[in-house]
Amino acid sequence: MTTPLLDVRDLDVIYPARGGAKPFHALKKVSLDILPGETVGLVGESGSGKTTLGRAVLGLAPVSAGSIAFDGRDISHLSRRARRPLARDLQVVFQDPYSSLNPSMTIEQILAEPLTANGVEGKAARDRVRGLLDRVHLPADAANRLPKEFSGGQRQRIAIARALALDPKLIVCDEAVSALDLSTQARVLDLFIEIQEATGVAYLFVTHDLAVVRHVSHRVAVLYRGEIVESGPGAQVTLHPEHPYTQRLFMAAPVPDPDRQQQRREARRELLAAQASGAPGGGATAAQ
Numbered sequence: 001m002t003t004p005l006l007d008v009r010d011l012d013v014i015y016p017a018r019g020g021a022k023p024f025h026a027l028k029k030v031s032l033d034i035l036p037g038e039t040v041g042l043v044g045e046s047g048s049g050k051t052t053l054g055r056a057v058l059g060l061a062p063v064s065a066g067s068i069a070f071d072g073r074d075i076s077h078l079s080r081r082a083r084r085p086l087a088r089d090l091q092v093v094f095q096d097p098y099s100s101l102n103p104s105m106t107i108e109q110i111l112a113e114p115l116t117a118n119g120v121e122g123k124a125a126r127d128r129v130r131g132l133l134d135r136v137h138l139p140a141d142a143a144n145r146l147p148k149e150f151s152g153g154q155r156q157r158i159a160i161a162r163a164l165a166l167d168p169k170l171i172v173c174d175e176a177v178s179a180l181d182l183s184t185q186a187r188v189l190d191l192f193i194e195i196q197e198a199t200g201v202a203y204l205f206v207t208h209d210l211a212v213v214r215h216v217s218h219r220v221a222v223l224y225r226g227e228i229v230e231s232g233p234g235a236q237v238t239l240h241p242e243h244p245y246t247q248r249l250f251m252a253a254p255v256p257d258p259d260r261q262q263q264r265r266e267a268r269r270e271l272l273a274a275q276a277s278g279a280p281g282g283g284a285t286a287a288q
């Protein structure tokens with residue numbers, strides 16, 4: 001059996017009380033693993049805790065109970081300093097390509113920064129920057145330009161190139177295509193897949209967008225109010241969801257195939273009718 005690259009076990013995240021608000025229990029006993037080279041899509045409605053899980057993996061949210069192991073090592077409670085070397089293997093691509101790149105740095109400087117911090121300098125760094133631009137299908141002369149000279153999709157390619165600079169094993173993609181228009185989204189998603197096929201990188205793909213999760217994920221986990229209510233192979237969870245919350249989530253999502261859309265409408269009507277009559281499997285759910 002392959003050892004997971006990321007192994008989250010019984011994770012609780014409780015945000016401390018602040019400004020008169022009570023502590024907030026954002027994740028409850030969440031378990032999830034990602035194998036090397038695999039994409040796990042994490043879906044759920046707004047506020048379900050998706051970003052919190054990504055942030056906990058990155059050391060940006062408090063681990064109140066449970067554990068997070070990466071590449072066989074417990075990283076649940078590392079200090080900032082102890083975490084630094086992890087940046088080689090564990091990277092992130094955020095949603096907003098407009099705020100995630102330093103506007104005063106050239107693309108070469110942006111891409112060279114993680115390289116320099118890891119002792120790759122001079123010609124080796126310049127060659128690597130050229131290779132990274134090529135990897136994300138941007139021209140070599142992009143190196144001398146500033147972020148403001150690029151479109152949203154191109155900026156996201158630059159953010160992806162930066163995440164790839166040190167050949168990471170896992171990238172947390174937090175709503176990484178949500179700010180892009182649909183056709184740009186599709187091209188950037190295809191780029192993620194192409195990069196994975198070429199490098200073997202794994203992704204934790206955090207998204208509220210079910211079309212996105214269908215497109216990229218080998219496996220899907222569904223979060224509802226801080227708990228994973230269903231997980232399994234992508235096709236199984238997205239096409240034949242078992243948990244009533246997942247059924248509602250996916251049936252409410254538009255899909256491009258009109259036949260499939262019709263099937264979903266009918267299945268949704270049946271489910272709602274079953275819920276209204278209190279039939280088994282149609283009513284008492286964690287979603288209520």
Ligand SMILES: Nc1ncnc2c1ncn2[C@@H]1O[C@H](COP(=O)(O)OP(=O)(O)OP(=O)(O)O)[C@@H](O)[C@H]1O
Pocket residue numbers: 015016024026044045046047048049050051052053208
């Ligand atoms: N720093 C924080 N302090 C207190 N509560 C927080 C904090 N960050 C998030 N929360 C709360 O935790 C819950 C989960 O938030 P989170 O951002 O993880 O959800 P999400 O599923 O990613 O939502 P969205 O899709 O809207 O980004 C929300 O109720 C949110 O208000």
